[in-house]
Structure formats: C-alpha cells, structure tokens
Amino acid sequence: MSIRSHVHIAARERLLDDQSAAALAETFKVLGDPTRVRILDALARAETPVCDLADVLGLSQSAVSHQLRLLRSMRLVRSRRDGRHIYYVVDDDHIAKLFKQGLNHVQERREPREPREPREPREP
Amino acid sequence: MSIRSHVHIAARERLLDDQSAAALAETFKVLGDPTRVRILDALARAETPVCDLADVLGLSQSAVSHQLRLLRSMRLVRSRRDGRHIYYVVDDDHIAKLFKQGLNHVQERREPREPREPREPREP
DNA sequence: TGACCATATGAGCATACGCTCACATGTTCA
DNA sequence: TGAACATGTGAGCGTATGCTCATATGGTCA
Numbered sequence: 212m213s214i215r216s217h218v219h220i221a222a223r224e225r226l227l228d229d230q231s232a233a234a235l236a237e238t239f240k241v242l243g244d245p246t247r248v249r250i251l252d253a254l255a256r257a258e259t260p261v262c263d264l265a266d267v268l269g270l271s272q273s274a275v276s277h278q279l280r281l282l283r284s285m286r287l288v289r290s291r292r293d294g295r296h297i298y299y300v301v302d303d304d305h306i307a308k309l310f311k312q313g314l315n316h317v318q319e320r321r322e323p324r325e326p327r328e329p330r331e332p333r334e335p
Numbered sequence: 336m337s338i339r340s341h342v343h344i345a346a347r348e349r350l351l352d353d354q355s356a357a358a359l360a361e362t363f364k365v366l367g368d369p370t371r372v373r374i375l376d377a378l379a380r381a382e383t384p385v386c387d388l389a390d391v392l393g394l395s396q397s398a399v400s401h402q403l404r405l406l407r408s409m410r411l412v413r414s415r416r417d418g419r420h421i422y423y424v425v426d427d428d429h430i431a432k433l434f435k436q437g438l439n440h441v442q443e444r445r446e447p448r449e450p451r452e453p454r455e456p457r458e459p
Numbered sequence: 460t461g462a463c464c465a466t467a468t469g470a471g472c473a474t475a476c477g478c479t480c481a482c483a484t485g486t487t488c489a
Numbered sequence: 490t491g492a493a494c495a496t497g498t499g500a501g502c503g504t505a506t507g508c509t510c511a512t513a514t515g516g517t518c519a
Contacts, residue, residue: 226391227376229369234441235434236369243364245356246477252351261496267350274478276497295486295495305440310359312436316429317358370507385466398508400467419465419516 241285242309246270247278254288255307260296365409366433370394371402378412379431384420 227235241247249268253259259267265275279299282288289302301307351359365371373392377383383391389399403423406412413426425431 225380227373229373231438231441232372232376233369235437236367236372238437238441239363239372239433240367243360243367244477245353245360248356248360248363249351249353252356256349262494271479272496273480273498277477280497292486297496303440305436305443309363309433309436309440312429312433313359313362314355316427316433317355317362319429368507386464395509396466397468397510401507404467416516419463421466 238285241281241287242306242313244278246274247282250275250278250282251287251301251306251310254299255301255310258291258298258300260293260298262296264299362409362433365406365411366430366437368402370398371406374399374402374406375411375425375430375434378423379425379434382415382422382424384417384422386420388423 242251246268250264253264253267261272261275261279264270264279265272268275279288279290283290287301287303287306288299291298291300366375370392374388377388377391385396385399385403388394388403389396392399403412403414407414411425411427411430412423415422415424
C-alpha cells in the first residue's frame with residue numbers, strides 16, 4: 212500500500228456519515244426556534260410549572276405544552292408533578308453548554324472581524 | 336430597598352431578552368438541517384469548489400448553491416474564485432466548536448444515563 | 460467570438476412547523 | 490361528587506423551508 216499525499220482525499224474519507232449528520236441536525240433543529248430557546252433558557256434557570264412558563268414568556272398554555280412535549284421526547288427536559296402543577300426543568304447539561312457556546316457566538320457576532328458589507332436589513 | 340429572598344424571581348429577571356433568543360435560535364436553525372450540516376462538515380475539513388461539494392454529498396448543484404448562499408449570508412462560510420471554480424470554506428471557528436459540542440452530545444446520547452424507555456422508532 | 464464549464468438565482472411545489480381552537484384528561488377541595 | 494384549576498392533545502391553518510427545473514451570469518479556451 213503506497214503512501215498517498217492527497218490530503219484532500221484523506222480528509223474527505225472521514226466525512227460525517229448520514230446518520231450522524233441527521234442526528235446532529237436534529238439536535239440543533241430543536242434549538243433553532245425562539246420559543247424553545249426561551250423555554251429552555253427559563254427551565255435552565257429554575258424548575259417551573261407550565262402555567263408560569265406560559266405567563267412569563269407571554270405564550271398560550273397550549274403552545275407551551277406542545278413545545279414541552281417535543282422537548283420531553285428529545286429528553287431535553289424532565290417533568291415532575293406536584294399537586295395539580297407539573298414542574299419542568301432542563302435535563303441535559305450538554306444543551307446548557309451548547310447554549311452558552313451559541314450565545315458566545317452570537318455576542319462576538321456583534322463586532323465583525325472584517326468590515327465587508329453592512330448588516331442586511333430584516334426584510335429582503 | 337429591602338433584600339428579597341425569592342430566588343426564583345431573581346433568576347427570572349435575568350431571562351434571555353427576545354432579541355438574544357431570536358439571534359440564538361437563528362444561529363442554531365442554520366445548523367438544524369442535515370444538508371447544511373454535511374456541507375459545513377465538508378467545508379470545515381477542506382476548501383472545496385461547489386461542483387465537488389455537490390458530487391461528494393450526492394446533491395444537485397442548485398441545491399448546494401442555494402444552501403451556500405444562506406451560509407454565506409450568515410457569514411458561516413467564505414468563498415474565493417479560482418478560474419471557473421469557486422472554493423468555499425468554513426469562516427467561523429465558533430461554528431466548528433458548536434459542531435464538536437453537538438457531536439459530543441449526540442454521541443453521549445447513544446448510552447442513556449437512566450434506562451427509562453426504549454428509543455422511539457423512526458416512524459410514529 | 461462562441462462553445463463550454465461552473466455557479467447563481469427566481470419560480471413553483473410538496474412538506475414541515477408553530478400556533479390557535481376545542482376539548483380530553485387529571486388533580487384538588489368544598 | 491362536582492366545580493375549578495392545570496395540563497395534554499388532535500385538527501386545522503398560515504407560513505417557512507428545501508428541493509427541482511429552467512435559465513441567467515461569469516469565466517476559460519480553442
């Protein structure tokens with residue numbers, strides 16, 4: 212077997228397999244919605260019942276509940292019943308780290324490294 | 336001003352503001368698609384022209400180009416022309432970190448901490 | 460210049476998604 | 490037990506999204 216000096220080829224052989232790419236995308240997708248971001252942020256700070264969550268975030272109870280179901284199915288939050296309330300809390304420290312890393316990214320984004328073109332306005 | 340011992344209230348006052356939540360979600364949203372994950376993965380390993388990218392990933396040139404436009408507008412990749420080819424490469428080390436952190440998460444996911452219920456099958 | 464290659468882009472379509480509405484389920488307490 | 494509160498859930502709607510197709514743009518080379 213001869214030595215191959217084609218770095219590009221060697222690098223490409225280690226490309227992410229489809230399954231990993233899908234899993235990774237799925238994980239990020241859950242975090243890719245403002246409502247879920249806010250819910251997770253709140254639940255990372257304090258265990259909170261659904262009604263309070265809806266109240267604090269200014270969302271309908273139904274909307275919150277639907278999102279919590281998603282987050283629960285992904286094992287990102289966990290719930291506990293106390294009387295008629297059900298308390299939710301973040302159940303994944305990796306997510307917290309991703310959160311912080313993401314915030315880091317967003318904040319450093321404010322000061323672009325090289326001034327190329329002004330920020331694009333909201334509506335295209 | 337009296338000292339307030341309500342930890343929950345104190346914590347809630349530091350909730351993510353809407354703008355930060357939106358920016359954070361937007362960042363994660365870009366990573367929340369298998370095609371973009373694969374593109375970014377490839378471009379994190381080697382500078383690659385569009386045609387090769389499409390070839391390696393088994394995607395149409397158009398699909399790749401559309402996604403690259405998105406990634407470019409978010410400043411996640413940068414391009415450089417060489418002859419008739421345009422080479423793309425990842426232009427954000429934060430993204431690379433998020434990627435690794437995310438992969439970490441996905442991989443540790445394989446072995447659940449507490450056996451609660453078996454993995455849900457793909458189709459519901 | 461003109462054929463050809465590489466990339467960008469707009470239109471259109473099928474699907475995914477997040478919300479609301481209406482209602483079901485579950486718990487407390489008089 | 491029944492009223493009231495707290496949460497879960499299915500249906501449906503409007504919008505966002507990712508792809509394809511057709512075509513425009515830009516570069517190379519004979």
